[in-house]
Amino acid sequence: MDKQEMELHCVGCGVAIQTEDREKLGYAPPQALERETVICQRCHRIKHYNEASTVTLGDDDFVRILNSIGNTKSLVVQVVDIFDFNGSWLRGLPRFVGGNPILLVGNKVDLLPKNVNRNRLVNWMRKSAADLGLKPLDVVLVSARKGEGIDRLVAAMNEHRKGRDIYIVGVTNVGKSSLINRLLKQFGESEMDITTSQFPGTTLDVIEIPLDTTSSLFDTPGIVNRDQLVHKVAPQELKLIMPDKPIKPRVYQLNAEQTLFVGGLARIDFVKGERQPFVFYLSNHLNVHRTKLAKADELYAKHKGELLAPPGREAAEKIVWDTFTFKVPSGTHDIVISGLGWIALHGKGANVNVHVPKGVAVGLRHSLI
Structure with a gap:
């Protein structure tokens, strides 16, 4: 039985190979079957052109x-x-x-x-x-x-x-x-x-x-x-969100009624508590911007998709926000934003609101570091 008669699978992703329809999953050109190892067109594009593919299993x-x-x-x-x-x-x-x-x-x-x-x-x-x-x-x-x-x-x-x-x-x-x-x-x-x-x-x-x-x-x-933030952004923005080098903790000494934006992806409001450090563990490519809580809505409306990015302006216009409210106890705790990173608090307790795109999970845990 030769290769054309056997059920071949892509060595890159495991999908069954087919040569009939370029638009369907598993397509490979017929000449690819002559190679020692066969790779589908989708894997070829990912490997050589870093092209995203929206195909996933249900x-x-x-x-x-x-x-x-x-x-x-x-x-x-x-x-x-x-x-x-x-x-x-x-x-x-x-x-x-x-x-x-x-x-x-x-x-x-x-x-x-x-x-x-x-x-x-x-x-x-x-x-x-x-x-x-x-x-x-x-x-x-x-x-x-x-x-x-x-x-x-x-x-x-x-x-x-x-x-x-x-x-x-x-x-x-x-x-x-x-x-x-x-x-x-x-x-x-x-x-x-x-x-x-x-x-x-x-x-x-x-x-x-x-x-x-x-x-x-x-x-x-x-x-x-689907709780992860990576599923809420454009493929070209993944490289900004996902760390590729050791993360450098960023420390912000905050007073109550101050807000920090992580690009346009998350907003952290320090509602109540003593002055204390908020330590951010995020991709080094993401910008963190500080403002007063009273001005946070105005700042976001004016600068989303630009100063506060990613995401870009078009995607930012479509975001529906969820808000999570935490009463962080004294001691060492992390507020974790799924797919983005975490904020470590080491103070005497704090009331914190976290705003993220709808569907992204946010939680509180004992400190990792």
Whole structure:
């Protein structure tokens, strides 16, 4: 049976290859079938032109894939983005994967300030996972981009899988495919190159990578967490929101009745409390602008899409805002904006209102740093 007669799958995203319709998912030109490895047109555009694609799987498809893992005997590796731990959490995973053990991996550790204590971070992740209903076998910190922690991860996977298959799962954009590509490069498997990009949802079906004669590693599609801010902005603005270098904390000493805008993406009102520092952990590319609370509405109306950007003026006109009200206790706490970052408060308590585009999650947690 030759390639044309077999069901081929794109080595980049896992989708079934077809040569009939350029507009449909999985299209590849017929001559591409002559290559040793076949890649679909969509992956080709992402890899070579960094073009965004709006194609993603539906919720039913994600549920089907997760439920199928529950019918296996395997090790499940849940990857989270440490910079966006809450926003990248995969809700209800133990329920979907049945009795399979779960290894928790925190990716993008290279984005945190260098003075962060790694042991404290691991303990924080364990407690946070437990609070969210998961007791992982182990917690491993890695940077898929830098290669940090990969040896530790491999050792943990080998220890806990006990000869079984491995399924790597997570929400979109946590770096699963980048992590697998790092594993392949480090251990000599060069024929498989999974499509990675800054755009959510680049893996569209399960990709199987043999580990030995009896077991495989499976890369699954990223599950879309619609609470994240990254799903509310234009593709060209993602590079401004998503950190690509270690974040530099920005400290603002605020008095009550002052407001800080994070571009045009979020507004933080310090309504009541003693003068105290608000420490912002965000992409270094985002601007933070301070004003008086009484003038905040006027400032936004006048400068949205320009001084207060991203998003641009056209998108800013369409935003419908949600408001979250917090009475932050004394001590160290973070106000977390899903997909954007967090604001650390270390004062004697504060009343804070947070305004974000409708649908974006905002929460309060014990301080990460």
